[in-house]
Amino acid sequence: MTAALIQMTSSDDPVANLEMTRGYLRQAATQGATLALTPEVTNCVSTSNAHQQAVLQTEENDITLAALREDARALGIWVLIGSLALKTNDPDGRFANRSFLIDPDGTIQARYDKIHMFDVQVSPSETYRESAGFRPGTHAVVAQTPLATIGMSICYDLRFPHLYRSLAKAGAVVLTVPAAFSPITGAAHWETLLRARAIETGCFVLAPAQTGRHAASDGQRARSTHGHSLVIAPWGEVLLDMGTEPGVGMVNLDLARVVEARDRVPSLFHDRDYSTIEARQ
Numbered sequence: 001m002t003a004a005l006i007q008m009t010s011s012d013d014p015v016a017n018l019e020m021t022r023g024y025l026r027q028a029a030t031q032g033a034t035l036a037l038t039p040e041v042t043n044c045v046s047t048s049n050a051h052q053q054a055v056l057q058t059e060e061n062d063i064t065l066a067a068l069r070e071d072a073r074a075l076g077i078w079v080l081i082g083s084l085a086l087k088t089n090d091p092d093g094r095f096a097n098r099s100f101l102i103d104p105d106g107t108i109q110a111r112y113d114k115i116h117m118f119d120v121q122v123s124p125s126e127t128y129r130e131s132a133g134f135r136p137g138t139h140a141v142v143a144q145t146p147l148a149t150i151g152m153s154i155c156y157d158l159r160f161p162h163l164y165r166s167l168a169k170a171g172a173v174v175l176t177v178p179a180a181f182s183p184i185t186g187a188a189h190w191e192t193l194l195r196a197r198a199i200e201t202g203c204f205v206l207a208p209a210q211t212g213r214h215a216a217s218d219g220q221r222a223r224s225t226h227g228h229s230l231v232i233a234p235w236g237e238v239l240l241d242m243g244t245e246p247g248v249g250m251v252n253l254d255l256a257r258v259v260e261a262r263d264r265v266p267s268l269f270h271d272r273d274y275s276t277i278e279a280r281q
């Protein structure tokens, strides 16, 4: 399979973001992608709940989802929408942070709601409370496709290694980690965690990322993200690092490398039971 990672700087305007995404998808298809991947919250990066309430749609009515399904069909490629921020019918009014896998017929083959919410004080002046606006998902998702069996995740999920172990044990050979990582934690942890997940599972890791400073409507706090969309091989090598500029990055994935890595170090299959922890004082 040939993966195209799309690195972009989404604003809080879904219409402008869609235009940008469609351009990148065409570029990816022209360069021979069989799977193109977009970052987390492709449709809208915003720090304002009121703005999100005004511009976001439900899955049924979302313009980004409809257009990208049409593009997947017209271009004849698989598309992983890293995620869309979507309205839900939940009584608490929270949004979903939902990833979609779309086939070359434009059909949605899998959807995944981000499980782990980024409720973190990164620095004295930088706090995130994702769970205030978004409702966490409750299901891990593995999608069997003719390209590969794909385990889905989103951003902060990256810090929960048992999720990826479960996905790999359920058959995943490619893990997707679309993200909008914070600049501080990105510099400290992003590449190391992605390489660790690849090494632990013997999977390819595909991590398309938001990058740069995200334009926000009047009076709202603009956010910045780390960029560095990465592709990691099952043995842990970095196959692609897109730096901080928006664009499309192409990588050929030789899935035989999954078997090779797991043959060399079969730790994925060496779990042991330790139901109790001996606590010593």
Ligand SMILES: O=C(O)CNC(=O)[C@H](CS)NC(=O)CCC(=O)C(=O)O
Residues within 6 Å of the ligand: 040, 041, 044, 045, 046, 097, 117, 118, 128, 129, 130, 155, 156, 157, 159, 180, 181, 182, 185, 186
């Ligand atoms: O809120 C949105 O618009 C979309 N969601 C995000 O950007 C999320 C929650 S704020 N970002 C992360 O999970 C970053 C994780 C991270 O940076 C880390 O784990 O260190």
